[in-house]
Amino acid sequence: MxxxxxxxxxxxxxxxxxxxxxxxxxxxxxxxxxxxxxxxxxxxxxxxxxxxxxxxxxxxxxxxxxxxxxxxxxxxxxxxxEGLLHEPLYDGIAELLRDLHAGGWNLAVATGKSDRGLTACLAGHGLTDLFISLQTADRHPSKPHPAMLEAALFEAGAQASDAVMIGDTSFDMQMAKAANVRAIGVAWGYHTPDDLTATGADFVAQAMDDLRGELDRFS
Missing domain, CATH: 1.10.150 (DNA polymerase; domain 1)
Structure with a gap:
């Protein structure tokens, strides 16, 4: 799998x-x-x-x-x-990504950012090599259309049943549902937990440990 x-x-x-x-x-x-x-x-x-x-x-x-x-x-x-951009990682994200990668997960990104913006963001945090697929708004319709997620599945050689979409907005949850992928919401972003649940989240992580635990249970 x-x-x-x-x-x-x-x-x-x-x-x-x-x-x-x-x-x-x-x-x-x-x-x-x-x-x-x-x-x-x-x-x-x-x-x-x-x-x-x-x-x-x-x-x-x-x-x-x-x-x-x-x-x-x-x-x-x-x-x-000009070096003025400030896009800090949420606490614990880098460690989680590295642990998932080391544990055999394939990792991908599906974002409304541009190719240039995502590349610079990941490179600035030293995370680029962890990801097998990077999908952006430059090459796909906007979320919640499932095109980005479907492309990530294709590039990773994964089935929808073996994948999870992790995001902070209703658009992420709706995209996941449209692609028949498990939807995990995170409570530290732009939409509320109620928003995420209402738009299809199967689970909402209130903290990084919650997200880690939910991914550990995924099979």
Whole structure:
């Protein structure tokens, strides 16, 4: 059996909330539009950027939405190049990933980040070599479409019944259900445990030890 654990990134592996909010505010400000409320932005983390922008600026025309999207990408990239980006790992995540890898799990990521953003994030934390498959919004429809998860299953040579999707948002849980994969939510991210349960979570980890224990029981 090929066991596969697929992780979301923002809100599950790393906490990049401050930079996401900063870049979104900067993007809207450059476009001359009112700034979105932080709670609105946090609720949409995990979606592909263009999809999130459309929901944050529904009255803007298509060209203005594209402008906001490009503003965000440019601001985020510049912040990374200047060494100002702060995406710390949640406590215990690095150890968990290394233990799973050593224990025979295949690991993957399915994220709304770009290829560039995910590559830089994992490399910065020295985790790149742990993952067999990296799926991003650059090559797939936005969550909760199951394309990213299905691609990870294919690349790992794993069956849906032998895989788990671990994420912090309703979009992750819905994606898992659409791909017939066990859905594990984490309570330290952007959506509440109730949100996760309501959208299909089979289990919600309140702390890292809970997640570790649930994965230890998976067979």
């Amino acid at each position: 090929t066991k596969l654990a697929v992780f979301d990134c923002d809100g599950t592996l790393v906490d990049g909330q401050a930079d996401v909010l900063w870049a979104m505010n900067h993007a809207f400000e450059l476009a001359g539009l009112p700034l979105p409320k932080p709670a609105q932005v946090r609720r949409l983390v995990g979606l592909s950027l263009p999809v999130a922008i459309r929901q944050l600026a529904p009255k803007a025309d298509h060209q203005r939405q594209l402008e906001i999207t490009e503003n965000y990408k440019t601001a985020f990239r510049k912040r990374r190049e």
